[in-house]
Amino acid sequence: MNQRNVFDGSLTSDPDPSGVERSSNILFAGGSLRQVFSEIVGKSETMEAVLQTVGKIARSDAPVLIRGESGTGKELIAKALHRMSSRASRRLVSLNCSAIPENLLESELFGYVKGAFTGADKTRKGYFEEANGGTLFLDEIGDMPIALQAKLLRVLQEKQFVPIGSTEPRFADVRIITATNVDLDDAVGKQKFRSDLYYRLNVLPIALPPLRERKGDVRLLLDHTLNLFNQTHSLNNPCFFSNDAYLCLERYNWPGNVRELINLIERLVVMSGGGEIDILALPTEYKLIKAGASAKVVEPSFFFPEAAGLLPETLAVELLPANGLNLETYIEQLENTLIMQALERTGNNKNQAAKLLGLNRTTLVERIKKRKLVPLNAPSKEL
Ligand SMILES: Nc1ncnc2c1ncn2[C@@H]1O[C@H](COP(=O)(O)OP(=O)(O)O)[C@@H](O)[C@H]1O
Ligand SMILES: [Mg+2]
Structure with a gap:
């Protein structure tokens, strides 16, 4: 299935001949780095450094390993690398190693010939062949089964592969880009990932923050x-x-x-x-901002005025996030914001604030001290 990525307008491809992404736009030809990266948003120092690295290594044929948590833009960077490379007029073929069942991964990668196994009623090209002359992007490489890792290593070393059921090796001129959100050093330590393959893939590392x-x-x-x-x-x-x-x-x-x-x-x-x-x-999880451990100021902008005095069923917003929450932290934060609001509204008058909250003054003062609450626009010496 091809999926149009609304965000960058590109296609996520599978090896179906009608659907493989063809990078017909060679954006890099004569363009500046910024033009190539126009769909990559980010001006932070770390992102600028990443983009510099991408610019430097795009033209090399050496393998690239992109690390980063899920959603940091690894695939986006892989696409940029391909489009800036001399292979840009050929295909970028992407395979998510974790999305394909282990027993199918090998035939997806290397293809098979007719009769190779039950159900192989016609010869089918694998990703290596589809990507010939272009780039093969292997996403979630950390999930590749160990037996297949050995085969992949051999292909990378010999630049040849053998489709399942065939005895004839085929040549593969493919630039390999891999990505992972798991710690491959750790996986190597636990013998879940072959160290020789790791070194082979990690020639040009990119870390996405x-x-x-x-x-x-x-x-x-x-x-x-x-x-x-x-x-x-x-x-x-x-x-x-x-x-x-x-x-x-x-x-x-x-x-x-x-x-x-x-x-x-x-x-x-x-x-x-x-x-x-x-x-x-x-949604609640986005407005429940905890003041950092060292921050003693809770800003009134994080108040929940609609929550005060209302029964839960009358709240306009759904409070419980999909992934649940930490009730104690949530309640404490809610209390903090209400206390802050009361202090703000009363010009930091503890008696009036306590009244607004239905607390006695001592309890309020104790809570303010314990939680180190300092209302904005209120002199802290009053506390
Ligand atoms: N720096 C960025 N600028 C613009 N869009 C981005 C950026 N980083 C990621 N995206 C977008 O976020 C989504 C997830 O990025 P993706 O490359 O698939 O992440 P990953 O492969 O690391 O999980 C995609 O739609 C991608 O286009
Ligand atoms: Mg991804």
Whole structure:
């Protein structure tokens, strides 16, 4: 199945002859690095460094190993490498090693001849042959079964492969790019990954940092993605983020990286149907921003005014995230925000704030001290 990637307009390919991605646009010819990378958003130092490396190594035929958590853009980088290479007019064939059952992986990679096994009623090319002259991108290489790793190593060393059921070796002129989100050093240590194959693949390493380590890119990605979805959904009244929504999203940790960000924004655009996307429109996990261990300030922008005094069933937002939450942390955070709101509203008057919260003054003061809460715009000496 081919899937159009809304985000970069490219096709994710399988080896079906009608569907394999053909990179007919050689973007690199005469173009600047920035042109080639135009679909790769990111101006943080780490991303700039990654793109520099990509520019340097794209023209080499040596294997590239891209590491990074899921959703950090490994496949995007693989595509950029291919398009900047001298192989750009040939195919980039992608295979996700974890998505194909172990017993099929070998025939997918090397192909088979008619009669090679029950059901092999015609000869079929494998990925190596499909990618001949181009690039073969092996995603999630860490999931490749150990027996197949030995075969892959042999192909890389000898530049030849033998389709299943055949005795005739075939030549493979293929540039290999691999990607992994598992720690291959660790896998080698645990003998789940062959060290010789690892060294063979890791000639040119690229490490993609998680989004939480390049927070500077979050706003760019938010704007870029929102723009794209505004266009895709042809909204008369385009969506835009409120400042508070930006704040929350910039502070969020993004465990699913750019993929999570794209999915969230599509959801927000579809659900809102246009206009401002405020903090209230964000799913709970995005607005529950914990002040860091050292941060003693909880900003009033993270308040949940709609939650105060309302019964859970009347809340406009669904509070329980799909993956669940830590109830203790959640409640503490909610309490903190309500205390902060009360202090803000009363100009840091503890008596009045305690009244607003239905607490006695001592309890409130104890809680403020224990949690080191310092309301913005309120003199801390009062605490
Ligand atoms: N820096 C980036 N700029 C723009 N889009 C990105 C960026 N990084 C990732 N994406 C997009 O995020 C999604 C996930 O990226 P992908 O390359 O599939 O990640 P991975 O292979 O690491 O899981 C894709 O739609 C991709 O186009
Ligand atoms: Mg991927």
